[in-house]
Amino acid sequence: MSTIPTLKRIDSIDVLRGIVMVIMALDHVRDFVHDQAYTGDPLNVLTTTPVLYFTRWITHLCAPTFVFLSGLSIYLQSIRKSKAELSSFLFKRGIWLIFVELVLISLAITFNPFYNLIVLQVIWAIGISMILLSFLSRLPYKVVLAIGLVIVLGHNALDFWEAEPGFKAGFWWDLFHHGLFAVYPIVGDHYLAIIYPFVPWTGLMILGYCFGVFFTAKFTSAQRQKILTRIGLFLLAFFVALRAINVYGDPHPWTTQANGFATFLSFMNVNKYPPSLAYMSVMIGIAILALAFLENIKNQVTNVFRVFGRTAFFYYILHFYLAHSITAVLFFYRGHSLDDAMKALQKIPFFFQIPGEGYSLEIVYLIWILLIAGLYPLCKWYDSYKTAHKEKWWLSYL
Template sequence: MDKNINRIAALDWMRGMVMVLMALDHASAFFNQGRVANDTIVTHMVGSGFVAEQFFTRWVTHLCAPTFVFLTGTAMALSIVQRREKGMDSKAIDRDLFIRGAFIALLDIVVFSFLSGKLYLQVLYAIGVSMMMMALLYRLGKCVLLISALTLLFGGEAFTVLFWQPQGEVPLWLALTFAPWFSESFTVLYPVIPWLAIMMLGWVFGDWLITRKKSAWSVARVLLVGSLLALACFLLVRGFNGYGNMLLYREDHSLIQWLHVSKYPPSISYISLELGLMAIMLAAMLWLQPKIGIRPYGPILVFGQTALFFYLAHFPVLAMLTLFLERAGLGQAYLAAIITLAALYPVCCLYRALKWRYPDSILRFV
């Protein structure tokens, strides 16, 4: 099997794992009375304790957003090459990326905001707007994008705290770009710029994959080196307990406090930890893939190849489950997640087949 396909399969596995973890997190939001989600200094009360099993159930899902955004950037780089090989001109490619980004962003701005009863900008808003910007930015080349991404990630906190008071009013322009905003009428969980920087890193990785002529083992080794650098950054930032934590500081030396990092907005400690863990997992999948092969109907692969559809479909499934399951403890959340995954697997298989049968239809946007 072609090595490029091998790599894409590993990316789909990684994306599929993210979908499983995301389903657990959202099932917890629906059915877990003791759910912990104080991943920001805005809502965290200093000195408050954590129930370990609740904390770690939430913590394992931290991998989802950075990985999904990173892999979106990677997929963009790969798709650009594939479309060029099919003879699509650059303007058509850019237009398609821009339209898909706008469509994804509008899902949050229109659909999910309507269902929430207020303007509610979540991960689809950040992904969609970032894709629209990447339709122009990718022409700068991977070196410029890499430097720009690292500058935004490491300098973002210095800029953010100049204007952001966690318990005060947040200007609209800052809420849309750098800092979260929570209110009864308007909420921004995912300001664009930090997530755009992560997408840039993903695009750089995807572009490197395309031009790399060596084996997947070499890719795995590079991922492992990158993971060590990222995790070392996490340990330094969290250890010094100052800049890089988005004001959500470590209160003691317990494992929970080391891992209690800011997701809203994403801190250096959060991003370096999650991307470091993602790189290790992706390296392992690249290593495993030629040993275990690709099962076309493996659930993780299917979920990874229908990720946006899965994201949109799992909310109605969870909503329907509220008719049968009560809001109870953590066990109820795990049960709901398992039922959701089982229910969506055949649906995702059918959707994937339909999308592949009509690759140029509107389904390509989902």
Template sequence: MNSNISSNPSLSANIAEQASSPTLGRSRINSIDMMRGAVMLIMLLDHARERFFFHMQVSDPMDLSSTSWGLFLSRFAAHFCAPVFVFLTGVSAWLYANRSHGEPRSARMFLIKRGLFLIALEILVINFSNLSWMVSYYTLWLQVIWVIGLSMLALAALIKLPRPWMAVLGLAIVFGHNLLTPIGFQPNEWAYSLWTILHDRGYLISEGALRVKVSYPVLPWIGVILLGYVAGPIFSQKSNGNPLEASQRQQTLLKLGISCWGLFAVLRGFNLYGETLPWQAGANFGETLMSVVNLTKYPPSLSFLLVTLGGMFFCLVAFERHFASDGKADGSLARVGHWLSVFGSVPMFFYILHLYVLLLLYTLAKFTFGANHGEFYGVNSIGWVWLIAALLAVGLYYPVKRFSQYKKNSTQAWIKYL
């Protein structure tokens, strides 16, 4: 069974935590944690869907003729996870290197160690949550944790570039990689493996006891993490040596969000560029809207990144303005913000925990009730998936909170990796 931990994400909280300090604006750091926490819960929903609704698979882009509104919205929401985490990993790397107090420090070794750690974790830990224990082989899926690790290594290699050059390179990759879509190689050609890792989703090894599939081609994500690093000063305490007010940051983020969605409206609205599948008018407004935002994720098209990153910029502003406990949030909104920030404070721990909890629950359900959809056990409505995800979010909150507190108080270096 391919659980295709594909919508997911993971983990730059340890970088942001080390970048923060008592003098650093906590509403800003909290807004990043809230953003991470929100997409972690969306990821939980998507992975619950893949465990308990796998008999209703979705393609990339989705087949709108066989996809219900509920299933479409569930999958579309999951599109925001990977872009948010990769971009914020770049932001957090900049914050780590440019502390609000003391001399700047290099983030290169920090990125190298954590990048290699994530790649090893994908191979040795994450993939075992995909296992169907009743078969003699399995597929090694190189997915979001793998691509974040590779992106961190790429950022480490390019970290000495001047920020303007890094911005140009990041924009060139994000805006230009769709031009590479016609390029392809057959498995017996010399460049096939490299191109599969960089741009074309496919199998590195397609036969034998161990198959290896690259689900997340890395090239576009390198562009995203570079742009995240370039955007780091937006989240700094100071700009050019002067205090940076929250209103300035929010205005900048709003402009970025408006620019992303405005450009998407033009490029996608006229089917000019940035997406391999043109949208088509449906029988009603809802069907037409589904077609417009039915975007390619593997690799992420320009349109996909404009929509998701634009939405992230708007959410960061909303979290800072309305959900931060030291901002203008009322009691209920502040509690929601705190709840989200708990999940966002230890994303790696939550990521691993929820995968294995889902595996355990699915195994128990299949053992108890048997396979009711071919070889799979599954629920009959996407509403049940939402309910399962909601109950798991509540149930996992307390162990996540306890571990977050333990991590903050621990002096052990290895614990920061979780």
């Protein structure tokens, strides 16, 4: 692949990343403070409400978009770096991200300083994917693209194997493909929870990497906007056709419900753990259309999202600690003691949460808005700091 001169930084990427980071916080606030967070599935057509369903569904956009944009950003870095430099950077940053997941994010989610539960979420998936891409990026572009397509288009073939009578997923199967909140003992009373099996996410990052070619100087803004619109619409049409066939692309077929709206909800309820082909098609289709829409839009609103997008990793870590701190304050406000928190750990492995306790969805939205408002000045400061200190090499890892 020949080197193509890069454009100046494209704001639409940062804006979209910022939008999904803000939406993501809504889901995590709901997990922490909603009174139904641990008593039911918000996507269960038989028990949910339309508002609760779409509050959860819209946040499905976040992880795949974040992973996809991570791959896209890596491609743009590949233009500025040699293959050796890029490979070294990706390998080291991947190791760093996995460390952050195990140490900082696990603590933020559980507030358990003894680390009785360690989680493998999206940061782990991005980290291991970067490590793998540090090797794959040395290969020809078409080979990398083919690998990404094979993974994304083909990984759901494993669903048929899983559906066989007597099938049992083991540790490596869960780590590579299945996941679904699988918990494995580490030592003593310490456990590992696999939430994001990495292979399908790696495939998505690879496709994001290959997609980055459209954001080089080879394409004008108008050309890119047209291409992105066509690809986004194609992915949505592909999703509808794939989901309508109801044979492949998602381990959970949709079913006809009591009315048309409920059937629509069943149709749209695609599998995130692991991310199915149907799930990735609809979410990335929406994300690519958003990139096309945001191409030439710049105003005060997009400037706010741009700040969040430029400080996404900083924001991600901070928002977990802040959201869980709010949860702790509300826990004691409701009259609970530290002893109550310890007893609650027997039901769920997260401090200061009791199944069935919490607040309405309206309060969830209010806390979410206040959380975002509180994070903005911190992210604004950090963005200014990064801009003023570009010579500091360690900032590239944050």
